[in-house]
Amino acid sequence: MAFGPFLLLATLEGLLQAAVLTLTALGLSLVFGVMRVVNVAHGEFYMLGAVFAWWVASMFGMHPAVGFFVALIVSPIIVGAIAFASERLILKRLNYDPESTIVATIGMLYIIQQTTLLTYGPDARPVPAPFYYRIQLPWFGYSGYNLFVIVAAIVMLVAVWFVLSRTRLGLIMRATQFDRETAQAFGIPIERVYAFVFAAGAMLAAIAAVLIVPIRQAHYLMGLDPLLLSFIVVILGGLGSLRGTVVAALLIGLSDGIISVFFSPTLAKMISTLLVALVLVFKPEGLFGAKAR
Amino acid sequence: MASVTLLRTKGLSRQFGGLKAVNDVNFAIREGEIRALIGPNGAGKTTFVSLLSGRIAPSAGSIEFLGNDITARPAHKRVRDGIAYTFQITSIYPMLSVFDNVALSAQSALQRSPGAKPAVIAAKAKEALEHVGLSDRLRDRAGTMSYGHQRLLEVAMGLALEPKLLILDEPTQGLSDGEIENFCRLVKEISRSATVLLIEHNMPVVMKLADTITVLNHGEILAEGSPENIRANAAVQAAYLGTG
Amino acid sequence: MTASRTMRVIALHVAVLAALFLVQFVLPDYHYLAMTRVMVLAIYAMGYNMLFGYTGLLSLGHAMFFAAGLYGAGMTAYYTDLGVPLAFLIGICCGALLSLIIGLVALRTTGVAFMIVTMMFGQVAYLTITYFTDYTRGEEGLTMPASARNFDFLGLHVDLTNAVLRYNLALALLAITLFVILILVRGPMGRVLIAIRENEPRTLMLGFDTFRTKLGALVVSGTISAMAGAAYGLLFAYIGASFASIQYSIEALLFTLLGGAGTVLGPLLGSILMFYMIDIASEYTAAYLLVTGVALVLLVLFFPKGILGTIRERWLPWLP
Secondary structure (H helix, E strand, C coil): CCHHHHHHHHHHHHHHHHHHHHHHHHHHHHHHHHHCCCCCCHHHHHHHHHHHHHHHHHHCCCCHHHHHHHHHHHHHHHHHHHHHHHHHHHHHHHCCCHHHHHHHHHHHHHHHHHHHHHHCCCCCECCCCCCCCEEECCCCEEEHHHHHHHHHHHHHHHHHHHHHHHCHHHHHHHHHHHCHHHHHHCCCCHHHHHHHHHHHHHHHHHHHHHHHCCCCCECCCCCHHHHHHHHHHHHHHCCCCHHHHHHHHHHHHHHHHHHHHHCCHHHHHHHHHHHHHHHHHHCCCCCCCCCCC | CCCCEEEEEEEEEEEECCEEEEEEEEEEEECCCEEEEECCCCCCHHHHHHHHHCCCCCCEEEEEECCEECCCCCHHHHHHHCEEEECCCCCCCCCCEHHHHHHHHHHHHHHHCCCCCHHHHHHHHHHHHHHHCCHHHCCCEHHHCCHHHHHHHHHHHHHHCCCCEEEEECCCCCCCHHHHHHHHHHHHHHCCCCEEEEECCCHHHHHHHCCEEEEEECCEEEEEECHHHHHHCHHHHHHHHHHC | CHHHHHHHHHHHHHHHHHHHHHHCCCCCHHHHHHHHHHHHHHHHHHHHHHHHHHCCCCCCCCHHHHHHHHHHHHHHHHHCCCCHHHHHHHHHHHHHHHHHHHHHHHCCCCHHHHHHHHHHHHHHHHHHHHHCHHHHCCCCCEECCHHHCEEEECCEEEECCCHHHHHHHHHHHHHHHHHHHHHHHHCHHHHHHHHHHHCHHHHHHCCCCHHHHHHHHHHHHHHHHHHHHHHHHHHHCEECHHHHCHHHHHHHHHHHHHHCCCCCCHHHHHHHHHHHHHHHHHHHCCCCHHHHHHHHHHHHHHCCCHHHHHHHHHCCCCCC
């Protein structure tokens, strides 16, 4: 393949990666931004999204599209409910103490992952794509479903942006993020906002996973890589900054494909993790985000 | 008593964004005196003593302590030099015993003479606690004591540092009248071994204790003089009445 | 008053060590080996506790220090003929050096950022080991050669395949660690560490160089953890990348939390209990890490002081 088409393919793959990563990282960023909770179990909500998608899809034997679109609704709802419950049962009781909640979410990571291993098993299982359509470009054919994922992610992003900046709910969330005590004094039910935000963050990860599961497969360990990448994105983008998160996710997603052409994946991970740790030490407000309050 | 200058600032300034919290302050304090620093809220008093203690860095100007330039010296080293700071908001170790709170100070003071025995630390700590009248509370957990006692503990921690300059940031805030009287006696006693710089709102306390009063307003020195002079100073009255 | 307290503390710790010494005469083979491992892991957790329990710094990457000792010692024993004792020393030095470097960088952060930064450095260490798989054999690991199992040291013949010797070497290292930590935390340094944990700004304004003290605590902690790693690799003749994984970092946290953070004997107790809990669970299911998850959540929710921390609070205030 010539360089031009190759670059186009790499860009498309990068965009796909970036789309899924943006949604996942946005969930992590939202939870950290509003609640100041670092959710180490975030990747497991992603994994659950994929596993429930497989479960729902395999119950609907008819056309794959029926199973898929039902899964796109049902799976995030189940995941959101699980996140909601764990927020009520665990995080709330810890009073959202930053250090205790990290320890607790590490525990949740193991509980969710190992329970999935017990029930769903150690195998990777595929979910059929809702449709197969190859877009024939002059140089190569490209899966129409991949483009659908990119578009769907953009739609979700716009929806999240709309909710956050144009609705009363978003205003309440921003007020809570800005100053918890004052928001409470103005009668905002902080606890309900927190539970909602935690569930919404998990649902974003679950939606990302349902979108990607026809391309990758559902596996009980699939949450670890998105977790690490989301951390990288959120730190580079500036903790709690949504705009920074999107920019960083695009950058990481797009560069990921290109970096792994030149370096071994391990070396790429090594260097990027090290760089991100150094960013957190020396430039904690992130590279793209506004300075944290 | 020779009047040796203990600490001197030249053109000391600190800005926060556009706000000049402390602006071009030339200030000197003699060894052995009790100096009160007064001024309306937001006059820059706490910022000023934070600059002296090294908790924040100045934007411009210099600080001299016993003839040495300490402008760039980190806070913990200034404490070892002999500048002790007690916090405006009580800052003790609530989970540790009263004794351990003060023993930490004593241990810090003894960093200057390495290899000090635990017994020496204990003796110094007990001495400081006796000074403030808390020696019967050694084993109590500091956080369980009343607010007034916690303030006394804070002073004992300052004392056990064996400072040359003890900075007290609003020490009588929240104390009862009886406690305040007791406190004034304590400060008089401390001033025999250390120079005291006192930020205080309670004017009777200031008038009773201070040898000299410095008035800060809008980050600048408005007036300086004996309590009688300051009481009679029209500009000071205007500043207090004007900005409340 | 304090003298009798000191005697009581020493008596307690000697009694614990004596019990560990005596129990070797009744343990069946399987538990004999298991307890040897537990004692080495307890040293690792005790090192972790120096930082987490006493200084209040929660690291999520301590496996890198364990791995520094493990690989520093193991690679030396595998690739060179410097001898096992020297390899052990090199392992410890690797840990000391690594913890110094990590401390100089990571201690510029506090709280949550410190946790994430240490986790990421730990991950980098793990990836480094797998990247140099030509030398380390990655997850598969390296088994020590015969020359590292049987050797002469100061005229004595040492046979590390001998279970009795291994048990008592582990016990000796545990005893040394226990008393070093006891002396440190009951001395002036320990008092400052606890002060930093309780109120860092105040400690700075009492004239203590808190950064240097924290760095000191991290280096002591990392070095002890590295010693555990070096001992582990040499005693059990195997080094592998999984010892550097994040899960190993979390185990140190879990052992310490269970036994009681900020108590000298807590990590030992936590290591024994948790090791057996995981061991028993893994007989029944492949998902034995579920135990780890449940234990973490329950501890942080209902039992944040751990076993000995709670005992100290309720009944034995003199417990160090």
